[in-house]
Amino acid sequence: MLAINHAEYVGxxxxxxxxxxxxxxxxxxxxxxxxxxxxxxxxxxEKSNFRAFKLDHGTIVWPNELDLAPEYLFYLVFKEDDRYREQFRQWGYE
Structure with missing residues (x-):
């Protein structure tokens, strides 16, 4: 199961x-x-709110209780990489 181990705001x-x-x-x-x-x-x-995420249960979560699936975040990182195109289709992102 895909999960996030570390998350860092970079701007x-x-x-x-x-x-x-x-x-x-x-x-x-x-x-x-x-x-x-x-x-x-x-x-x-508001960037100060955006920066307030934390890592919880393998993904990032904000104080307003929004969390994003690690698969979606993986897609955002690697969407231009053709090696993952079929996986993204299976996940419904393409």
């Missing part, structure tokens, strides 16, 4: 992630936050 709406399989990279969540109109994303547009 703007980007988070450096280390996954339990040894892979790591930077997820840019700007598009997610500004294009998803659900209210739970609204307060995370």
């Amino acid at each position: 703007d709406y980007r988070i450096r992630l280390s996954f339990n399989d040894g892979r790591e990279g930077i997820a840019n969540l700007e598009k997610t936050l500004f294009h998803d109109k659900r209210p739970i994303f609204s307060n995370l547009k």
Whole structure:
């Protein structure tokens, strides 16, 4: 099961992630936050709120109780890598 072992804010709406399989990279969540109109994303547009995430149960969680699936975060990190294209299709991200 995919999980996040480490998460570090690196600026703007980007988070450096280390996954339990040894892979790591930077997820840019700007598009997610500004294009998803659900209210739970609204307060995370303020960068001080966005930076307030913590690692819990293998993913990142914010104080407003929003969490994102590690698979989605993996997709954000590696979406340009053709090696994972089939996996992303299976997960429903492409």
